[in-house]
Amino acid sequence: MTDILTLAASNLLSPIILSFALGLFAALARSELSVPEAAAKALSLYLLFAIGFKGGASVAAHGIDGRLMAAVGAGLVLSFGLPFIAFALLRVMTNLGRIDAAAVAAHYGSVSIVTFVAATSVLESRAIAAEGYMVAVAAAMEAPAILSALWLVARGNRAASPEPGLWREILLNGSIVLLTGAFVIGMITGEKGLAEISSFIVAPFKGVLCLFLLDMGLVAGRGLRDARGSAGGGIGLGAVLFGLVMPLIGSMAGLALGLAVGLSAGGVALMMVLAASASYIAVPAAMRVALPEANPSIYLTLSLGVTFPFNLILGIPIYVAVAQALTGG
Amino acid sequence: MTDILTLAASNLLSPIILSFALGLFAALARSELSVPEAAAKALSLYLLFAIGFKGGASVAAHGIDGRLMAAVGAGLVLSFGLPFIAFALLRVMTNLGRIDAAAVAAHYGSVSIVTFVAATSVLESRAIAAEGYMVAVAAAMEAPAILSALWLVARGNRAASPEPGLWREILLNGSIVLLTGAFVIGMITGEKGLAEISSFIVAPFKGVLCLFLLDMGLVAGRGLRDARGSAGGGIGLGAVLFGLVMPLIGSMAGLALGLAVGLSAGGVALMMVLAASASYIAVPAAMRVALPEANPSIYLTLSLGVTFPFNLILGIPIYVAVAQALTGG
Amino acid sequence: MTDILTLAASNLLSPIILSFALGLFAALARSELSVPEAAAKALSLYLLFAIGFKGGASVAAHGIDGRLMAAVGAGLVLSFGLPFIAFALLRVMTNLGRIDAAAVAAHYGSVSIVTFVAATSVLESRAIAAEGYMVAVAAAMEAPAILSALWLVARGNRAASPEPGLWREILLNGSIVLLTGAFVIGMITGEKGLAEISSFIVAPFKGVLCLFLLDMGLVAGRGLRDARGSAGGGIGLGAVLFGLVMPLIGSMAGLALGLAVGLSAGGVALMMVLAASASYIAVPAAMRVALPEANPSIYLTLSLGVTFPFNLILGIPIYVAVAQALTGG
């Protein structure tokens, strides 16, 4: 326990978290500080490319572990399954309707890549190794949750006509393609490829992450500010509670499957992070197309304004400590 | 004297100055070379974050000097006071009206962060140490000058009704918040934090500064080009002269206060630079809101087209040489 | 021969080429992956600045070779001359009209800087030295081809009234000014200047190139996709064949002149690359102004969709191998 607290404290005082806090503060104080949309997108492309490439190169270096397929399978199970737990919880803890609850549930089955990236950087700074293919698991977990959410809605509703082109769009969304593509490139070019471009994708990585989290803080803070003042009085207390409890539940499921697959301490921690995190890029866009009746401010506020900071600040140190304790790593 | 000339010559032939000159040339030659707005903003966010963080980390390393508060106080005095000198000079040297003169004066009381950044990089390349908290002084000097300018206008005019929300906007403007925030982060995370992200904020710093100055050259050149051809025949000779004399006067005030506070050679040089430089981002935006009747092309041309290049090319080497001579550093 | 194949294979599996392939794949699969326009422009500014500066610094280090002027002269001859060959070929191999053929021809006389950059990075990774001033040759080759194309059109047509301002616009286009400017800055500041900013322009260079090629792949793929489906049924087979044959012919001309000038193995290879490559930024913009009747989708598809990937994947290794064989380098 003290261990977790020490970890959390040291985590709290890292440049990464403090940059996020700065963004949050600036937005809540209504500062006009802002990152241009194009710059934010460029930073996210960089992070996806770098994390994918490094994962692939690490797989190339350590050989394809027999557990890769099992880990991807576990990820798929989590992504398909967690929305059902989330949906049930939401229906109990909040007064969200079926559609809003299903839309929120989709976000929690899917993953937040930047939470994953922040976790890998915490692992690195503590010299805890993790399987490189966890990047592939992350990519695999992005989409299935959307299917579960649509099924949850269709069940209670008329048979929702599957929107043509939606599936291609979801499976080929930018972050899945770039993450998987960079992973494959890293696997093909291996350590040699990594050496060639490591002064671009390894050395400045953490600094870029700081700037990106500054931006995430700004966007999350703006969202919280506007939600607070919005017509519906913002999201309710039950929903906020859900946003804090659900990552813990998700992480337990991730823990169980991570241990079952036999991952290392780092791998288990990352599996917990993936299960605990909620999408805020790919799933919201898919929801606007597939479930336009769902209120975007609910799922965006929960995912970006509640669960993301929770995971970043408290969640990651907890998951890492638990994973280390239970794997003996 | 020869010393200053050698310094100026070596300064003149640094990649930083030459990049600025290239931008200036390209704009005056009407090349369509341009930096996208989003990229320019991203570069400036990077510079603010990096310079703030490094300042904070340096304070963490060397301990909070008893002189920090004194230095910040000196900065406030300069920022409040210089507009009065500038205003008086402008009324004598030019035929600008009260409002235009006050608006220009506000710019010279405030600071240009990029001039400050260029000066720190000159100090670094000459291995002259400076107090890390000079970054905090820079942040403190951004806003007060605006107050003085508004007072100058109000005195001669009806009581200018204070525009609601203007003060919050000025005090929380993007560069103050980011600079101060990064400074605090640097102070909290210290040398360890700096080590984590130094391949992002230290190693490539000077190169990024080159690209940013290329852009500044383009913008300044475009401004000069359009001012030359503009209806009013551009700004007068008196105003140009003011743009060259005022930084020298400001730097003398900065010198006096810097010596009084007991700063190191580098610190005194930076105090001179801050006093000598003129804002071109925060103050113009505040002036458009607070003094819309003031002609923006006058203050932008003076600040960005005259004083900025003067400080960059001649001013900085002069201030550094004088500071070294008078502190024995 | 086996040598070329080995080179081609190792080239094929470099992060650079694979990043391009990833972009191509994503666009053809209709993924919504995209790089913001401002970010793509910023990457290209970085590449131009870095390659120009490094070239200049290398000239400063190795002294101005008597062959510099001869090499620039050879470049001018190629840029003026190749459009005539390309035009004749196009009239034979395709059924393009005079105007379309002339517009395409202009692209092949001019150069693609990113192909040049990719080639320098291949040379570097094989430790083959090249003359730094090849950057100046590249800059010199951008514009003359446009003159030849306009002459080809004017000959068959009414005397094309020279569009006022067009020449200034072409000669001062962004990439010529930035490349030449950075070259001059590199030459002036030399090794010392390079050392100051090498962690910005040297270390991360290859990684930035990967991201830029990812974007080029996306843009090329989108072009191919749309050309395929377009009204005219896309470009014909003859045109595609031209896009593959012309670079080989160009490279032979570049080889002859490179050898005649007495360049090193690396210099000859780069001269071949310049001659073989086709412009896709500066010339298309000039053509829209000067020859608006020419169909842009033809020249863009050929230059970016056919010749660029051909050079990147097969051309460069071939040119390098041939240059090495024939110079004994």
Add this chain to the structure above:
Amino acid sequence: MQTHTAKRVEIVIEAPLERRLTEVLTKAGVTGFTVLPVLGGSGRSGRWSREGQVGRAGGMVIVICLIRPDRLDSLLEAAFAVVERHIGVVSVTDCEVLRAERF
């Protein structure tokens, strides 16, 4: 100068729907359209801004369509089928165009 009556239809629509809308417009016989970026806005669903955003959700674009008056109805019906369930605003203005043969 010779001009011809036409209609200018301006559709503010959520960015993730852009492709669907333009596909539907093309099917409805529209010969061209232009897509503009939007920085931010406000409506019944609250205030929003694109600053710092990475995802497409939560952003809007404007699609402008110049058409012959007799095609207006089929365009509006096609557009409405997409806009109906979504956030979005449609307005129509009378205008004059040069080169009517293009529309």
Add this chain to the structure above:
Amino acid sequence: MQTHTAKRVEIVIEAPLERRLTEVLTKAGVTGFTVLPVLGGSGRSGRWSREGQVGRAGGMVIVICLIRPDRLDSLLEAAFAVVERHIGVVSVTDCEVLRAERF
């Protein structure tokens, strides 16, 4: 298709004034607006361009507002109070909108 008359107000205004203008519009009972980026322009105060700019001063944005005709006057008065002392241009066009209940 059923459409309803409305007014389309387009205000070109200095970027630093954007927040003030939209606040005033909201107070004047406007139910929505859309903000567009502007690359550059020219007017009595000369030519300008956003390229390479970092600060907001020296840039403009466009605020578009669709409203019911009877609200036009109060909107224009509110807008004019902000635009009056500043650089800016206001134009009003007649238009038709779908879903009139939104405005």
Add this chain to the structure above:
Amino acid sequence: MQTHTAKRVEIVIEAPLERRLTEVLTKAGVTGFTVLPVLGGSGRSGRWSREGQVGRAGGMVIVICLIRPDRLDSLLEAAFAVVERHIGVVSVTDCEVLRAERF
């Protein structure tokens, strides 16, 4: 509020021609214009998008011009001289402006 009739001319034109168009407009006595960015579009020459593009070719901008009605013809003639051989669309809408002395 006191408004004055004017014309709003909207010209969609290839980005490399922007400077030429605005120069010609200025010569034709236009007192001001505003240039907007365009993300993409579609027309007789196919679909295009600015995403990831570096060069100006293959992109469009919109130039908006508010003018007094009596100046419309000379503006259209000037604009048409540039647009004629190029890709581009011109539309004109009736509008009302505040501060007519500006136009």
